[in-house]
Amino acid sequence: LSIVGKELSDQLLEVSVDRYDDSRGILVWGLVGLPSIARANSKAQHVFLNGRTIRDKTVQHAIREAYRGLIEPGRHPTAVLMIEMSPTAVDVNVHPAKLEVRFRDQSMVHRAIYHGVRDALQRADVTPTLAQRLPGFTGVGEAVMPTIDPVQRAREIEEHTNELVEYIKSVPERSDDDSSVRDTIRQVLERSSPTIAAQPVASFAPGDGAGEGQIGELPRVRRVDQVLQVHSSYLISQDERGVLIIDQHALHERMMFNKLIARVTGNGSLEQQALLMPIVLDVPAGVVDVFGELEPLLERIGIQATPMGPQSLGVHAVPSFLLSRNVEPEPFMKELFERIEHEGFVPESEEALHEVLDMMACKAAIKAGDVLSDDELTAIMRLRDETERSGSCPHGRPTTVRLSIEELEKLFDRR
Secondary structure, X not given: OOOOOHHHHHHEEEEEEEEEEOOEEEEEEEEEEOHHHOEOOOOOEEEEEOOEEEEOHHHHHHHHHHOOOOOOOOOEOOEEEEEEOOHHHEEOOOOOOOOEOEEOOHHHHHHHHHHHHHHHHHHOOOOOEHHHHOOOOOOOHHHOOOOOOHHHHHHHHHHHHHHHHHHHHHOOOOOOOOOHHHHHHHHHHHHHOHHHHOOOOOOOOOOOOOOXXXXXXXXXXXXXXXXXXXXXXXXXXXXXXXXXXXXXXHHHHHHHHHHHHHHHOOOOOOOEEEEEEXXXXXXXXXXXXXXXXXXXXXXXXXXXXXXXXXXXXXEEEEEHHHHHOOOOHHHHHHHHHHHHHHHOOOOOOHHHHXXXXXXXXXXXXXXXXXXXXXXXXXXXXXXXXXXXXXXXXXXXXXXXXXXXXXXXXXXXXXX
């Protein structure tokens, strides 16, 4: 808390991963921020390995992947992570200042951090409040960040980081009590931030099943099945914490994206629908030049095509999914190949697959302005509860914003 700032205490989640087995494995614990406090740079990411500050691309990539689809491109999560592992499992002599390291088993480190951070995010309610989305909104105190002296903050960070590092170094390498190291860290944080430590908000204890943050008593609401559609674009509902305002297109896009990802997981591919006559498309020459590299990706998403000239492709089959959603294949193909040319896709990368599937999901999803029937409204709200990461679209923009009970009370001068 002293490292990332006390004012963010109620927007941090606890991470805990224990895969330690005598001389091998890894122990990870720490705090990560809600997607709503992601920043324009990575200065709010701090990683310690056996008590020493490090910078490592494997760790950074694991954190970034855990937040995929929860934050917008160009934003960086807040994180303070402590890693404990055997000294024989890492080479610390890569960098003169020993800031950079080389893990013997990078895959193991990546998996542990990725799953630890992702699990923390999945256990949490990451729906942003109106105050978080509109910094100028002063409905409640949390919307107004205190003025921070950067020089004083730097001094505080250095002081508490040094104390934390020294304390970590004094902890035995392994204790019979799995929770002892984690408790020790929390004691340090409580000593340095007693007023904050007394309010354990947005944290969970490993193995508690529910994994819900301690949010205190909340006003109870009557659960209803009705949902209101506003201007044929937004849905209004409620939960125990307040009023939910939902972008119907963004939410349905997330649902479609997850459906497509599930179908292509592993070596799967989308079903194709053969065309009676091929669609001949004029495409950038660069697309034809790299068609051999693109073909496996196209086949995986249900597109069968062949070069028909230096700047043309013949499309013989398209994804059945698009046709079932009444998406015209020719405009979709033109836009797809233009994006491939201009955005520099790496066809074999997971990022390219996600980008194309998101494009398909966006085209197939219901649009702003679409009037939904009562049955459709009921279905979309039911599926929202069943959809992983339904609070954000595949590009990280929120699908849902909450107007909390506290904000409502403040708006009507009840607080």
